[in-house]
Amino acid sequence: MIKLIGLRRIIMLAVLLGINLLAASFYFLTLSPILEDAQAQLNAVDSQISGLHGKITEARQDMIFVKENLSKYQELQDKGLFMEQDRFMIDRLLQDMRGKAGLSAFSFTIEDLKDVPNANAESMGSKLVSSRINVEKIASPLDSNIYVFLQNIADAFPEHTAIRKFEIKRVAGVNEQALRDIYDGKPVSFVTADISFDWMTLASKAAEQSPNAAGIGGH
């Protein structure tokens, strides 16, 4: 083989092969990884810069939003949107409202506290809770008293109430007996009504349900 190819060429081939191997090793095992690392590092820094830009923009937008809406938030807070729903408090409120509206009597039931699914409430670690309050057999001499009671619900209860059902019925006409009862100072009811409404507030998700949040009823 040496004679066929020549010693000089064999040496040259060997030298070339060696240099090639060295150069290839140097390039693929040293230079190429360095370049890849540098590129990866650059990409990472780029990504971090991009992320920081996004965070700063978001923070500025948040700042503007909070400044613009803080008063609304505080108003809701003051109105009791984050208030715990206490059945005794509801009882007191209803009694108070009856007096203000000049109603003779009514009975009421408060159903168990229910969770209302709401993504926004979830994302701030809270839950939206609701109590259905059924006020029944509202006895009143005039329907206007009942309307006053109805309108007072939104003002008397902390945020937020929603009327679900309302029924008003004339139960008796003005007759001699009724006029005599009025004269004697006895309570007279010409109109009765039933009202159902929900009271909804935001409760802390971590908070245990208060024993006062269970449903009750009263007169």
Add this chain to the structure above:
Amino acid sequence: MAFFRSKKRVLLLGNEGITLFGPAADAGIEREFSISWESPDFSRKLTEALTRQHQDKPVLMLFDGADQAYRKEENIPKLSFFDRPRYIRRKLEQAFPSYPIRASFEIAAPHYKGAPKASPSYLFVAIPETDNIDKAAAALLEAGVPVAGFGLLPAESAGLVTALAGKLFAKKGQKSRWSVLIGQHEAGGLRQVIVKDGRLALTRMTPTSEGALQGEEWVEEAIREFKASLTYIARFGYTADEGLDVIVICGDAEKKFFDQKQLPATNFQCLKAAEALQAIGSRGKSLGEINFGDIVHAAWASKKPFLAVPVKVPSIYNVMMPRLLSRTASRVMAFSLLLLVGLSFNFYIEYSPIQESIVEKQSQKATLELEYGKESKALESLPAKPVLVKNTLAVKKTLDDGNINMTPTLNLLRKALDSDSDIKLEELAFEHIPPGDKKPDARGAAAARNAPGAGGNRDSIKIVFRFKLAGTLPLEQKVARTEKIAETMKLAFTGYDVKINSQFGKMSRTGKFEGTAGDVGRAAAADGAENFAEIEMQGAPL
């Protein structure tokens, strides 16, 4: 000026000996060495000549002996790509059974427009194995020079004849179909290469007597041999009408004698070797006054990138292939080394800006982090976290969207009923039906969805009221009044579904009806029936 540089050396193997040509320093060709086969120490001297200079240049071997056999094989049947080589090999063996060195070359058939494509023909060539070739191969092996290949001079020079004829006689009227190149070769005899339409038609090598190597004697011998060749080509169909260009490589002395002779040719030109080399774009070095033409063939062959008819001679092939492979491997490795150097250079070109960018961006990142820190502190100083404010307001919006204000609805109802002062409202029911609630009947839900401004699936309200009419009206009028009130409601509550749930006296215009005629009992019957009507409305909140 030469437009190419001869890079190959050419070893011409003649009948008497060999001649070695090599690239000259001035981009031409020079005769390096010549030796007779019979010379003592032939191999040593040839080896020395091969190693004296241009040792790295590949040596192309051109066989110029008299004992070459040619045969044109036509009418090759149409065969598949795989079958044809086997068929040609078998035909070649049959054509030259006693010649161990054989080769074939495909000649593409001329294609005339509109005519069907003709099958190609083959040129079969063969040479007897001679000791001389083995002696040359041994010298090549010993010298260690690279071998470019082994070819046959006439087959390789067919193009030379056409090129020379084209160059010399292009302006002399109609182009001849036949061309002849005649030249005296140093290690052989008088070589004639005859081509027809650019393809090798005939070749002859005739020995020249010692006393007739130059001068008038050589000219007479050349003319005699040319005329003999004419009789051969006449058998191949040559006629004077087809035209015949004759080119002779000779010296100045021979030129004079040729001019005095009348040759049966269309065009004739006697050229010195230097002139012929110039015509093909080469130049000779130290040619003197010799009339040998083999240098022209060598110059032509040395500039060809590939042989027209490469011949595989085992003794040469065994030397050529390992060297060719080693040369190729060297070139590949040199190229790969260059590539790696280029890649490394590219690395530095790419790496440096990346590093600069990283430094620059790290600094940018630090500035942004500082800025973000300030913004975060400012956010932390707020009395409420943004997420809390955002979500609280979103919850409030959701609650408000789901809430219904009864006041406008009740006001509208009151106004609608006010037009009829005799209506006495007995019962009023108002119900808020959430979107997912299935309690309301389908008509009401559809009305809510189709209400103006309704977004499709939204809340609806249901209002039911029961009333009496003051005074004593006949039942028919009461029923008519109820129907009118329902129509008034439809107009007042646009888009609402309005229906009469119950009529006075439970009446229906199309249903069952009971009554009495005459004075007796008519009023009593009316008093006994239910004296109220009920209307139900359902639709989107106002």
